[in-house]
Amino acid sequence: MSSPSASLDVQSFLDRHPFSAFQWRIFALSFLVVLLDGFDTSAIGYIAPSLASEWGASKMALAPVLSAALFGLAAGALLAGPLADRLGRKRVLVGAVLVFGLGCLASAFSQNMPQLVGLRFVTGLGLGAAMPNAVTLMSEYCPSHRRATITNTMFCGFPLGAALGGFLAAWMIPHLGWRSVLVLGGIAPLALVLLMATLLPESARYMVAKKYATERIRAVLRRISESAAQARAFTLTEAGPAPVDGSGGGLALVLSPRYLVGSAMLWIAYFMGLVIFYAMINWMPILFREANVPPQTATVISALFALGGVGAIFFGWLMDRFNANLVIATGYALTAVSVYLIGQSLGSLAALVLTVLLGGTLMNTAQSSMPALAAAFYPTQGRATGIAWMLGLGRFGGIAGSFLVAELASRQLGFAQIFAVLAVPALIATVALLVKQVVHPHAADADRGAGAVAGH
Template identity: 40%
Template sequence: MDKHDTRHTSVDVRDFINATPVSRFQIMISVLCFLIVALDGFDIAIIGFIAPHIRAEWQLSMVSLGPLFSAGLLGLMVGAFCSGPMADRIGRRRVLILSVAWFGATSAGAAFAPNVEWLIALRFLTGLGLGGAMPNAITLTSEFSPERRRGTLLTLMFCGFSLGSALGGVVTAYLVAGVGWRGLLALGGLLPLALVPVLGFTLPESVRFLAIRGGTQTQIAAILARVAPGRVVVGQQYTAVDDRLPSSPVAQLFHRDYRRGTLLLWLAFFMSLLLLYLLINWLPILAQRSGLTLKQASMFAGLLQGGGVLGAIVLGVLIDRFHPYKVVAATYVMGALALASLAFADGALWLALGIFVTGFCVSGSQVCANVIASAYYPTSNRATGVAWALGIGRIGAVAGSFGGAILLAAGWSNGGLFMILAIPAMLAALGILLAGTKHGRAMERQAGGTPAATSLSKI
């Protein structure tokens, strides 16, 4: 094609990214988002690992730990609900960098809390930033990933969250005696603050967002030239299908093509995060009740996130090759069976294996649920769709944190707790499975009756 012809053609940025191999630039974006969610996971999980030390210092009751756990989760919920629509209007990059700076500063400030009331307030403020960081990291990575590799790249990126959470247990086990719980909170704040200038200089805006929100051709071409050096042609126009509906990004969640699927995804996220955060926050104490030392309990609880890392990697490959909704639903069912088996665990080895398998299935499936949500919605409200699903999930997380406190205070045994926790895992499986059925029908209707594809490369 000569230069004259080139100037009169346009290329969809989605097709451009899909047609190119994964480049070092795209890997860099995934690595930066990996670091963000790793710090996110560390900051969220650390409160569960240091809770026994806070309780001992301030002589707190078991029930009083519930508000401490839930304050950060409430902040996560509010942050997610606010950040999604904001990112769909002003950009993923701006909101992401602001969120990282915010949770870094407030986490560092929480290290100086004089009492539990101040600590609860500062954990809420920290949660606002954490709630904005995660969905936008997911969205930005998704929009720079070729769709044929989206599941693998997103789950590898999101492994940062599980690794960060697991690192919280390891760091607590080895450093808390020397620096105390305040030192660990300070560490959780200083690390993201150090990352902010790196993000400012290197993290790009989503080209799909720029293409539908009035970005210049110069901006878009410059970014695409880093995605695929040598493939950007002078004078070529780069566009994207403007899939905005005549309503706000939030209202689009309830459009007839997305409404039922949205509610089903919310059910899955609510139940999955209720289960995960109850385990993340209370597993160290449950392990301690089983006769382990605080150090052993912290290391033991890290198995949950370790299993989640392996589960995310394995399931990420599977959802790129097979029906993603069925893969995730089946894995949630396996997680329910693993949890039920913990009620009969006899000895530390069985308990450790059961927790690792639970992490593989439940935490790994939750990572893949994020991938599904990022593929479910169009560009115009993708950040909102992911953020609001996570926000609804945070409501479940708050319920899990309070529920754990109530059940333990009521005298429930570890075995009874593990049995009842199999129920939300089964409900998460049901929500994902039905959402997949609904999404397939919606895609068929949009395609004029053509049978819808089921892989992530087509949604």
């Protein structure tokens, strides 16, 4: 900084300085949000066999319970994205975690199926609002050359939370009952709310875009480096095409001609990925149990599918160095092969474990990389909405996946046939990202190029 009156570009500032303890704090809190999101989202799938036994519910009767949170997830994400672009990332994120904590805790005391369906919907509202804002806030504190790696690492919290839910459920349900899983899923987020309210900052990029007071922006950036103290003004460099003057932000930007095709392809790919994820995570324990796999073994094997998402760290590294669209498209293509192979592995427990872990690694790695891809695609004015709408519309894929397996089972399709059908959405996701690459050939690499500058 050459003089006290110099202006400071926020992204250049983040790129120049080492990843600070302050940024690691943001990472840790965002990671915990996503971890608990994964735990609460998947918890219902792990307790489904117990619900079927205790309440005498059929597979078709379980479908509304399994999908109720997904309707809430979709609604929460679709509403929270525009709200966060208007009101701020932190305010919406803290409120979202509070809602899903209270909803999950209340779900533990449900006395019948309609009550549980209603409370799972409320839980889903908070879950749906939390995820996109955690991703957005973290991505806006990342240096450009490490954004995909850091964001993907944070997003690994979701499959890890889902896997943790499976491992804990395998122990807790026999000893403490299925309600204990929901109690834990409610208390932990409420404790996190207290930490977030005091330790989590607002996004510096958002504050510049919304023309917050210079003193407030400076105070936040000084936590990263004292060199920010010399800045008298702040500017904002956007990766990729800047929004057209007068086009506004939020949903208007996401649906503008410049972004529409890319947005639609992101929605399709994420939708198809969640068809697979929720079909597998909700129904694998039941399908394995019906295939004469012992219940506790079935739960642990199913949890391996979610655990595979840690591979997203490697994909993040690849995305920071190569074309992100093609990296993720390759992941989805390999997912199609691996999901098909799960259906062919029932005769051998070792083969079943291996294919489930392989399928989970590939599928969750590709799916967990999508928010980073969306974060790089949109500018600050529409980033929260762009990510949230991809996640929100994608949740309908989760709803479809939950009902799809129930429908396939009712048509008497066998184990291998069901998994063959579940491989198809991965192929569709592959094609969607290839189309995005053709229409927006430079968007996946935009973070490494120059962008338009907004001033404050």
